[in-house]
Amino acid sequence: MNTVKNSVINPVITAESLTMHFRRCDALRGVDLSIEPGTVFALLGENGAGKTTLIRILTGYQKPSSGSCRVCDLDPTRDPLGVRRQIGYVSDSPALYDWMTVSQIGGFTASFYDDAFRNHFNDSIVKYEIRPDQKIRSLSKGQRAKVALSLAVAHDPALLIMDEPTSGLDPKVRRSFLESMIDRAATGRTVFLASHQISEVERVADTVGIMHQGRICFVAPLSELRESFSEVVIDVEDPLRTMPPLPSPAVVLSEETEGRQRELIVRHLKPEMIAAIRETPGVIDIRHRVATLEEVFIACTSGSLSTDTAEATA
Amino acid sequence: MSAVTATSKPNRFNTWLIWKESCHLVPLVMALVLGVGMLVAFQYWMNELRTAEFDASMELILLVLPGIFATGVGAVMVGQERENRTIDWLSSLPITPRQLFVTKVMVALAGLAIMWLIAIVAITVLIGEDPHVSRWRLTNTTQISQKLTPISFPLWMVHSLFVLLAGFYAAWRVKNQFLSLVALLALATVPFLASAFISEFGSMRGRVYPGTEFFVWLGVSLILIPVIFIAGYRRATKVLSPAESTTLSPLKRLQTQWLAAEPPTFHSSIAAMVWQSIHSSWFLLPILLALVIGFFFAGFNPWTRIIGIAFAGYIGIPLAVCWLAVSVFKFAGTPEQLRFLADRGISPTKVYIARHAVPIAMVASGIVVYTMIATYFLSSSSYQPRSHHWPSLLQVTLSCAGIYAVSQWVSQLIRTTTVAFCLAPLIAISATFSRYFHFNPDVRWQVFFNVLTALVPMLVTWAMMQRYMDRRDSPRKYLIVPLMLLFFGAISIAAIFADQWDSISKMNEGTVAFVVSQREALEVEGKRLVESPPKYVLVESELFDDVPLEYSGESKKAEAKRIIQTDSIQPDDLLTRLDQLRGDRSLAAKIGPNAWQGFLIWATFEQVKFKNAADTEAFDQFVPWIDTASLLTESLRKSHRWLDQEVADRIEIWLAGILSSEAMKPHLKSDVIQTALDRLPSRSERNRARRTAILASWASWPDETEDSFKRIYRDGQKLLSVKGLSLGGIELIDAESTANFVGMSYAKEYHIEQIATAALAATRQSERGQWPIDPNRDLTWWERELHDSTVASVVPAEIGPYSARTRSLPAMMTLMVIQGYPGEKIYPAQYIAMPWEATVETLKESKE
Structure with missing residues (x-):
């Protein structure tokens, strides 16, 4: 394994006001991002949120319409090859040469990297129980994903970028795979993970970003996220009666009414706010708990509040 | 940051x-x-005889290797990677665009070099050196319109290199493999078009230097090679670099609006699939356009003569039909795309019909356009079309059906888009046109075979449709390949037999028996004759060698004036080696084309002088010509070469004419005339000599020394040199037809048999003394057979050289009409079994 050479803390990825206009849509609408090294960063977002476009820009496949970004201290638009040498990339549907055998594709890819690549690749293949003489075209979807992942990490990149990496993997492999991500972060490497598998993100991510309609709604460490988001359920006498807004710094991400019950996802909820609500006329009862990541994700990406709250929470 | 090494x-x-x-x-x-x-195997199988045309077609087939390789390699190495998106994964590796581009081009160049090596070795081993000119010369020495055999290797190497690099450029430029192939074809023709335009420009100014077009071709290719290389590199760099954000061009906006239009309400699933087929394959429209243009230029119309790109028709039509058919199982017709329909349980038959609907409609539209254009030109009073330039509607339909059917089968068989697009034309056009030399729309079996050839591949793909859609067709489809090849071979053989059977069925029982007996005679008597040739003396004329080839009216007048002013010319001045013939009566004469025609022209001129004078002195001056004519007749009848018998017939006709004339009556008792009459053969001797020569020529065909010749003739502003099919020294097929079909394979040996047996039947009729003079009689089978085999298809049998009308005219009259200089066509056995033979018999009897 290569060693960490530089201990200066510079963000591995930075993005400033990235926008991307395609022919019929705006894929990115001003993305700002900063990812610290040695973290597992998970980018959550619904389909079409702009995750893949962001990754394509970060990996140097696409020039943004405006804004700038740096990956491993390199500008991917100016030096895409430099970026690709530093990173490992697994796309959502990796197109491998299906006429090659597993061993051949390893040997072929190894020719672009140092001599250790092949050994690492072979170890990885053995770990995933894939026969080296198998043709790529005869592999199952999950096995292909394993090969693609092995190819992406065999040169021990400083940054591993993955777009929906675990789709097609069985639970056992998924767990092992996710654990390897944590191991990578522990050795100073950075993992950038785009996914909508919230459970796996919760398991491995240090930092979570939620993307919605080309914007990043918020970025926060997972621990902070867990602490700062709460689900509040209020039982009221009259559902039509208006509730006074929560005082600052609380931010309501979503609000749903069902019968006499109101459910809110709130960020920065303070105990005194609970007490104040309880004292509000017409309130029968109030319960609150820490919101799950899934509830936060749904709150951020749905409902009329999501766009407004994006500004406030980011 | 914590950078990791x-x-x-x-x-x-x-x-x-x-x-x-x-x-x-x-x-x-x-x-x-x-x-x-x-x-190659097919060529060897179909052609037992190794004629010059066979060599030419073999050379072309072998040069397909580097040609198609250069065309397809860019699409395979780049287009396929782009289509399969493996280029995305590849470019995620630390590899520079330059390294990727250069590696791909270098590997392709190495492949091209290997293809050339294989082609050159195969040509050298299978064909050998060209006896006339080295294939390694830089350019051809004459115009492009002349057939490119042998092909100049350096020129084609340079051109293939250009095509290869253009292929890379097109593949980097256009993501769609098919469209990149179309773009490549357009690019590949640039050097040719440049040379054609230069040639046309030169022709308009009256200055065309031999080889100019080839130098232009070579020069343009050499200039374009670095240009296209750099353009390809720049394009590759752009593709492999981060993509720019794009804006919608007006054209794209229009296309988007069209595609975004609300789909209609479909009343059947086939209609929905046809709609999907049209919208997914919008690029088929340019092909339709190419199809129409192809048909437009197909005929020998005035515009193609001006522009000089008639090849667009000959190449464009089959190619367009072929690619339309390939599109059936490509693009939206691939198993991956059809999976959507398969998953929804759509019947394979419905999918099959829907996939074929649009391409078939386009081919049909092309045929309709062709019919309209052909009808216009064929009915145009200002234009004299030749029917073989405008094939019949039935022939065009069957050709298109055959090419279409085979191509769509190849498309289903071969998964790789580019390989299918490159290989399908080769297979489909070869499989279809191999039968066309036996194709006769009047023979129902021939039509049936062509329909069968179109139907079977269509049924095969239909039968495979379910497996194809489910992607489980691999083992079976490869098992079908040898069966299909056997089928194509069997159909070709059946077509030949049908053609033969048709000829036989027109004969009565006696004729059939005769033909069969002649085949047996060929085996026994023919071979014996070949093994025991007579001792020959070659009679030539040097006097005509310096006569200009372009024999204009002015030069004719000058030549006639020179002849009239000549005091006296003797046969010995005109012809060589007459002394040898006089000295040894057992020798056989072999006469050169200039010699016999020159002799007849001069003798006729002397005959006119004699008739005009009609005195003893004039007779004395004229007598040597009669003596020489009879000597030639006697010697030529001993020859085993058919051409000499034809010449002997013509000289006898001349002799019969002069000896039976009023002017000659006072001199018939003279020794010279008596000797001449002695030298003339009896009916049985004449026919025996003819039969011997026909059998010997047939048995020894193709005789490289006699049957290999180039015919030079003038076509408008151009001098064309064409290798013709010949037998016993006689050119058999209309030179222009030969030119059009050179390189194609067909059973020439069968053609030769038709002519030989028909001529033998003519000698049999002559032997029986049947010399019909009724101009309104029906043609005998052998007359019709000879007409079909040797006369251009535009001439109806009723007015052709074998017609009752022509053969009822005095032979001397038709001889002088057909006769000309340089050699006009000899129709074999044209003067056999005609009344002049009776005249000769009467003259001989009068002597006795």
Whole structure:
């Protein structure tokens, strides 16, 4: 394994006001991002949120319409090859040469990297129980994903970028795979993970970003996220009666009414706010708990509040 | 940041990359070698005889290897990677665009060099050196309109290099493999078009220097090679660099609006699939356009003569039909795309019909356009079309059906888009046109065979449709390949037999028995004759060698004036080696084309002088011509070469004419005339000599010394040199037809048999003394057979050289009309069994 050479803390990825206009849509609408090294960063977002476009820009496949970004201290638009040498990339549907055998594709890819690549690749293949003489075209979807992942990490990149990496993997492999991500972060490497598998993100991510309609709604460490988001359920006498807004710094991400019950996802909820609500006329009862990541994700990406709250929470 | 050392080796000589790129080429190379190998085997199978045309077609087939390789390699190495998106994964590796581009081009160049090596070795081994000119000369020496045999290797090497690089450029420029192939074809024709326009420009100014077009072709290719290389590199760099954000061009906006239009309400699933087929394959429209243009230029119309790109018709039509058919199982017709329909349980038959609907409609539209254009030109009073330039509607329909059916089968068979698009034209056009030399729309069996050839591949793909859609067709479809090849071979053989059977069925029982007996005679008597040839004396004339080829009216007048002013010319001045013939009466004469025609023209001129004078002195001056004519007749009748018998017939006709004339009556008792009459053969001697020569020529065909010749003739502003099919020294097929079909294979040996047996039947009729004079009688089978075999198809049998009308005229009259200089066509056995033979008999009897 290569060693960490530089201990200066510079963000591995930075993005400033990235926008991307395609022919019929705006894929990115001003993305700002900063990812610290040695973290597992998970980018959550619904389909079409702009995750893949962001990754394509970060990996140097696409020039943004405006804004700038740096990956491993390199500008991917100016030096895409430099970026690709530093990173490992697994796309959502990796197109491998299906006429090659597993061993051949390893040997072929190894020719672009140092001599250790092949050994690492072979170890990885053995770990995933894939026969080296198998043709790529005869592999199952999950096995292909394993090969693609092995190819992406065999040169021990400083940054591993993955777009929906675990789709097609069985639970056992998924767990092992996710654990390897944590191991990578522990050795100073950075993992950038785009996914909508919230459970796996919760398991491995240090930092979570939620993307919605080309914007990043918020970025926060997972621990902070867990602490700062709460689900509040209020039982009221009259559902039509208006509730006074929560005082600052609380931010309501979503609000749903069902019968006499109101459910809110709130960020920065303070105990005194609970007490104040309880004292509000017409309130029968109030319960609150820490919101799950899934509830936060749904709150951020749905409902009329999501766009407004994006500004406030980011 | 905590940078991790991920060392890479982007710039070293990467053997794995070379290996990967080489592996990419394997399917293309294998398919090409297999396809060309099959074509070569097919050629050997279909043609027992190794004629010059066979060599030319073999050379062309073998040059397909580097040609199609150069065309397809860019699409395979780049287009396929782009279509399969493996280029995305590849470019995620630390590899520079330059390294990727250069590696791909270098591997392709190595492949092209290997293809050329295979082609050259195969040509050298299978064909050998060209006896006339080296294939390694830089350019051809005459115009492009002349047939390119042998092909100048350096020119084609340069051109193939240009095509290869253009292929890379097109593949980097256009993501869609098919469209990039179309773009490549347009680019590949640039050097040719440049040379054609230069040629046309030169012709308009009256200055065309031999070889100019080839130098232009070569020069333009050499200039374009670095240009296209740099353009390809720049394009590759752009594709492999981060993509720019794009804006919608007006054209794209229009297309988007069209595509975004609300779909209609469909009343059947087939209608929905046809709609999907049209919208997914919008690029078929340019092909339709090419199809129409192709048909437009197909005929020999005035515009193609001006522009000089008639090849667009001959190449464009089959190619357009072929690619339309290939599109059936490509693009939206691939198993991956059809999976959507398969998953929804749509019937394979419905999918099959829907996929074929649009391409078939386009081919049908093309045929309709062709019919309209052909009808216009054929009915145009200002234009004299030739029917073989405008094939019949039935013939065009069956050709298109055959090409279409085979192509769509190839498309279903071969998964790789580019390989299918490259290989399908080769297979489909070869499989279809191999039967066309036996095609006769009047023979129902021939039509049936062509329909069958179109129907069977269509049924095969239909039968495979379910498996194809479910992607489980692999083992079975490859098992069908040999069966299909056997089928194509069997159909070709059946077509030949049907053609023969048709000829036989027109004969009565006696004729059939006669033909069969002549085949047996060929085996026994013919071979014996070939083994025991007579001792020949070659009679030539040097006097005509310096006569200009372009024999204009002015030069004719000058030549006639010179002849009239000549005091006296004797046969010995005109013809060589007459002394030898006089000295040894057992010798056989072999006469050169200039000699016999010159002799007849001069003798006729002397005859006019004699008739005008009609005195003893004039007779004395004229007598040597009669003596020589009879000597030639006697000697030529001993020859085993058919041409000499034809010449002997013509000289006898001349002798019969002069000896039976009023002017000659006072001199018939003279010794010279008596000797001349003695030398003339009896009916049985004449027919025996004819039969001997026909059998010997047939048995020894093709005799390289006698049957290999180039005919030079003038066509408008151009001098054309064409190799014709010949037998016993006689040119048999209309020179222009031969020119159009040179390189195509067909059973010439059968053609030769038709002519030989018909001529033998003529000698039999002559032997029986049946010399019909009724101009309104029906043609005998052998007259019709000879007409069909030797006369251009535009001439109806009723007014042709074998017609009752022509053969009822005095032979001397038709001889002088047909006669000309330089040699006009000899129709074999044209003067056999005609009344002049009776005249000769009467003259001989009068002597006795």
